[in-house]
Amino acid sequence: MLKLLRMLNVYKLPVILVIIFVFLQAMSDLYLPTLMSDIVNNGIPNRDVPYIWSVGRLMLFIALLGALCSILVSFLASQVSGKFARDLRSRVFRHVENFSLQEFDQIGTASLITRTTNDITQVQNVLLMMMRMMISAPLMFIGGLVMAISQDAKLSLVLVVSLPILAGTVALIAFKGLPLFKAIQKKLDRLNLVLREQLTGIRVIRSFNRGQFEKKRFKEANQDLTQTAIRVNKIMAFMMPSMMLIMNFTIIAIIGFGGLRIDTGDMQVGNMMAFIQYAMQIMFSLIMVSVIFVMLPRASASAVRINEVLEMKPELKNPDTPVKPNKLHGTLEFDNVSFKYPGAEEYALEGISFIAKPGETTAIIGGTGSGKTTLLSLIPRFYEVTEGSVKVNGVDVRQMTQDDLRSKIGYVPQxxxxxxxxxxxxxxxxxxxxxxxxxxxxxxxxxxxxxxxxxxxxxxxxxxxxxxxxxxxxxxxxxxxxxxxxxPEIYVFDDSFSALDFKTDSRLRAALKEETSNSTVILVAQRVSTVRDADRILVMDEGRIVGSGTHSELLANNEVYREIVSSQLSEEEIA
CATH class of the missing domain: 3.40.50.300 (P-loop containing nucleotide triphosphate hydrolases)
Structure with a gap:
């Protein structure tokens, strides 16, 4: 939480003004009971009406000053917390933009959405409460204690007993609630994930008549979150009644012992009335702290989750000294490239080597799971190669800035x-x-x-x-x-013609040939008809290139390619 609050440095002036106005508000609240005590002790017994009016006007002025300070505190605190949340969302978003697909896979899209919205809102709310109450509460507590002792030191022994009980109750309830608040955020992630999958996959759900199953899945996630929220709210529900009970017993004790001291002449009625007011202020300052404690555990859990994102180092980084490409234009080279996904035991790609030059169309074909899309993901550097190197215009992509690399590529995803x-x-x-x-x-x-x-x-x-x-x-x-x-210099088409009919596919490829005559074209396709006219076809199987050549060359020499062709074309079409 403290790491995030360092971002408030840019709002030093409004924060300082909030502190000043909170101080003035607290001082006005603390001074009013003393003035009331003066009226009761001096003005009423002596029937000194001018004195009562004089002190009353002063009380009115101080009350208005306190109200004005309260309004300004609310205004400035709302502004600061709102701008803080805006800046934090922007910071998280900019940081996430630098993530490779590996970091997205690690955290999960649904969790990133929750952290950027709900978690930041939790931190914003607690920051607002902290500026309005966290500064005011200690001032009211210490000031009220000092003023109460000044009214009657012996009667203050009542507070010595009640305050530790009140503080212990708040601490116990907060301690019980903290783990549950952390669990709520994770269960909110789960609910968000289920909801997102259902909304994006609604067509599949309906086509397979899985509506009831998905309703059940959502109900389970929703019920799990609801039960945890109810449980934590039950714990927190004990806080206010417990504190009110302790506070009321404290007031009863003050009136009881204060009445005895008034009987003996050791205390005046006005002093006891002021003492009650100060005791109430002390108690309410602890209630304010308890409200913070209710919100702080959840906000702390949210802050931890936000910091996890901000502290996650993107695997892909721009080099300190980027290398400028040589005079090559649109040349792409895979030099003995191997790759495996983070946490995977086996390689998704092994020993991939080929060169694609401008004016050529290099097609890649292979069975499902052969590594075609994975290979293409290494060109714009969505993932980092495990071994070997991918070179664009003769320069390793790891030695180029990501902006410079991707500006040379026109990528059409699957x-x-x-x-x-x-x-x-x-x-x-x-x-x-x-x-x-x-x-x-x-x-x-x-x-x-x-x-x-x-x-x-x-x-x-x-x-x-x-x-x-x-x-x-x-x-x-x-x-x-x-x-x-x-x-761009390099076009990357990842099975981008699969939804087109054969006639449109043919017209599009003919138009592309003329349009991309000065560029390198890398084309992944499932259809033989889409790749057969390519200058070179790479045949992939289980993460390896098992064949390279033209359509006719591969038909004559490559068994894997022949199997693919025979599964799609008749003998007459093959001939």
């Missing part, structure tokens, strides 16, 4: 991803300053211009979240157009 906004906005994602002419040209090459022109608003048509208002084939073509618009 699952087409579109963002909320217009079609033009999505295409400009590849190049921010793209002109309308460039957008239309990229869409035309990607065979997307026909269906775009049929939309009512054309390129200004809105894409829904996740691209749910366009078909799979249309999403793929828009993703391809987004990569084309940046005119």
């Amino acid at each position: 699952k087409a991803i579109l963002f909320t906004g217009t079609i033009a906005d999505n295409l400009r994602y590849g190049k921010e300053d793209a002109t309308q002419e460039e957008i239309e040209h990229a869409a035309s090459v990607a065979q997307a211009s026909d269906f775009i022109s049929e939309m009512e608003q054309g390129y200004d048509s809105v894409i829904a979240q996740g691209g749910n208002n366009v078909s799979g084939g249309q999403k793929q073509r828009l993703s391809i157009a987004r990569a084309l618009i940046r005119r």
Whole structure:
């Protein structure tokens, strides 16, 4: 928690003002009972009306001053806590942007969302309460104790008994609640995960009639969170009644012993009334601390989870002295590359070596799980190679900045991803300053211009979240157009034609050949018809390249490729 609160350094002035106004508010609250005591002790017995009016006006002024300070404290504390939460969210988001896929896999997307939203909100709320109460409570406690003793030192012995009991009760309840607050955040992660899977996979759930199963799964996660929340709230529910009970017994004791001291003439009525007020202030200061203790355990658990994200070192780092590429343009080389996923026992890729040059199309084909997508993930450096090196323009990708490397690559992922906004906005994602002419040209090459022109608003048509208002084939073509618009040195297509019919696939590949004549094209596909015209085909099996050559060469010499071809094409088509 303290690590996060260091971010308040930029808000020193408003925090100092909060402290000043809290101090003034506390002083005004502490001075009022003394003034009331003066009226009761001096003004009323002597029937001194001018004195009562004089002290009353002073009480009114001090009360208004305290109210004004309270308003300013609330305003400034809300501003600081809100801006602190804004800055912390931005910091977490910027840090997460630097994560490799390994860190995302380690923490989990659902947990990252919870930590960036709910956890930061918990810290924000407790910061607000701390600025309003954590500074005020000690002032009220110490000041009230001093003022109570000044009214009657012997009567203060009542507080010596009651305050440790009250403090012990608060500490015990907070100690019981802390582990449960930590558990709540983890169970909230679980609920978020289940809900996210259900919302993103709604089509699969409905197509397999698994609605009841998913309802049961959500109910279990929801019930688990609810039971823990109820349990912790039951514990915390004891706090307020316990404190009120102790406080009321304390007041009874003060009135009882104070009455005896008034009878003996050792104390005046006004002093006892002021003493009661100070005792109430002391007790309420402990109640304020208890409110913080209710919120602090959960906020502390949230702060730990936020710090876990901020302290996680991204595996991928930019080199201290980046190497400038030589005169090569768009050349890609895999030099004896091996890779295994973190925590895995076996290699996903082993001994991968090949060179792809500009003007060439290198296709990669193989069975499911042969490592095709994993291989492509190493080009933009989504993962770090375990052994060997991946070179772009003759330079190891680890010696280039990530921005410089990825600016040379037009990547079309296996699952087409579109963002909320217009079609033009999505295409400009590849190049921010793209002109309308460039957008239309990229869409035309990607065979997307026909269906775009049929939309009512054309390129200004809105894409829904996740691209749910366009078909799979249309999403793929828009993703391809987004990569084309940046005119990169290397195009990477990860099974990006799977949702296209054969006619559109053929037209698209013909248009791409002309468009990418000066670039290197790496193409992963399941269809033989998509890869057969490539300049070179790499055949992968169990993480290794088991064949390399043209379609006709591999048909003649490679058994794995022949099996793939025979499973898709008839003997007449093969011939």
